[in-house]
Amino acid sequence: SRPTKHIRTRYISTDAEMTEQIPNEILIAILSHALTIPTSVFETWRTTYTYCGSPRSQTSSILTVSKRWHALGTPALYESAIIRTRNQAHTLFSSLVNRKDRKIPYRHYLRRLRIDGNYDDSMRKVLAAATKITDLYLGLNLSHNNSLTGLMKTLRKKINPYRLHLDMLTPSRTWRHLDLISMDLHMMTAISSAIPHWTNLVRGPIPDHP
Numbered sequence: 001s002r003p004t005k006h007i008r009t010r011y012i013s014t015d016a017e018m019t020e021q022i023p024n025e026i027l028i029a030i031l032s033h034a035l036t037i038p039t040s041v042f043e044t045w046r047t048t049y050t051y052c053g054s055p056r057s058q059t060s061s062i063l064t065v066s067k068r069w070h071a072l073g074t075p076a077l078y079e080s081a082i083i084r085t086r087n088q089a090h091t092l093f094s095s096l097v098n099r100k101d102r103k104i105p106y107r108h109y110l111r112r113l114r115i116d117g118n119y120d121d122s123m124r125k126v127l128a129a130a131t132k133i134t135d136l137y138l139g140l141n142l143s144h145n146n147s148l149t150g151l152m153k154t155l156r157k158k159i160n161p162y163r164l165h166l167d168m169l170t171p172s173r174t175w176r177h178l179d180l181i182s183m184d185l186h187m188m189t190a191i192s193s194a195i196p197h198w199t200n201l202v203r204g205p206i207p208d209h210p
Contacts, residue, residue: 019065019066019069020066020068024072027068027069027072028072028073028076031062031063031069031072031073031076032073032076032079034059034062034073034076035059035060035062035063035073035076035077035079036076036079036080037079037080037081037082037112041082042080042082042112042114042135042137043137043165045167046116046139046167060077063077074106074109075109077109078095078096078106078109078110079109079110079111079112080110080111080112080113080114080135081110081112081113081114082114082116083113083114083115083116083118083123083126084116084117084118085118086118086120086122088118089118089120089122089123089126090122092126093122093125093126093129096110096126096129096130097129107129107130107131107132108132110130110132110133111132111133111134111135112133112134112135112136112137113126113127113130113133113135113136113137114137114165115136115137115138115139116137116139117139119148119151119187121149121150124149124150124151124154127151127154127155127158127159128154128158130159131158131159133159133161134161134162134163134200135161135162135163135165136159136161136163136164136165137165137167138164138165138166138167138187138191139167139168140166140167140168140187140188148186148187148190151187151190152189152190152193152194155190155191155193155194156193156194156197157197159198160197160198160199160200160201161198161200161201162200162201162202163201163202164195164198164201166191
């Protein structure tokens with residue numbers, strides 16, 4: 001009889017296959033740690049150097065690993081947002097309301113929203129869409145590019161935060177134009193008129209800038 005041939009095979013798992021073996025609970029914890037904005041960053045009071053450097057985070061690219069990673073990590077990605085420019089506000093609003101084939105719109109994930117500036121119609125739309133906000137951070141130094149049209153009604157009727165952070169940078173020695181001072185007052189009026197309607201509000205720290 002002919003001798004029997006023994007064929008040895010070896011299978012090496014790829015990195016992608018190994019990561020897919022991670023249980024959902026552990027993967028959600030990992031993605032949340034990587035994607036969620038830390039409280040220390042979200043609540044840090046602004047300084048005159050806040051806008052000097054804002055490197056764009058690339059951590060969201062990890063959600064391209066697989067459809068499973070994207071599905072499990074998306075809630076953490078949209079749990080919080082920091083808005084500083086008009087383009088950021090417009091992009092965030094588009095993402096929040098664009099349903100496509102999503103069972104749950106992204107706006108339902110947003111819990112913490114920090115607005116460092118650039119109040120315009122896109123920002124008002126973001127506030128109107130993100131009705132589940134629990135933490136709201138408002139920078140109160142306005143510029144000529146800001147528009148407060150409809151802001152008072154939106155703050156009063158669309159959101160009901162638990163925590164409010166009001167931050168105003170110490171004015172520079174340069175005298176602010178009267179129209180900007182008027183906008184600052186309008187902003188404070190909008191906030192003060194909304195607070196009595198925020199029945200969930202339990203905390204509202206005000207910064208003590210040097």
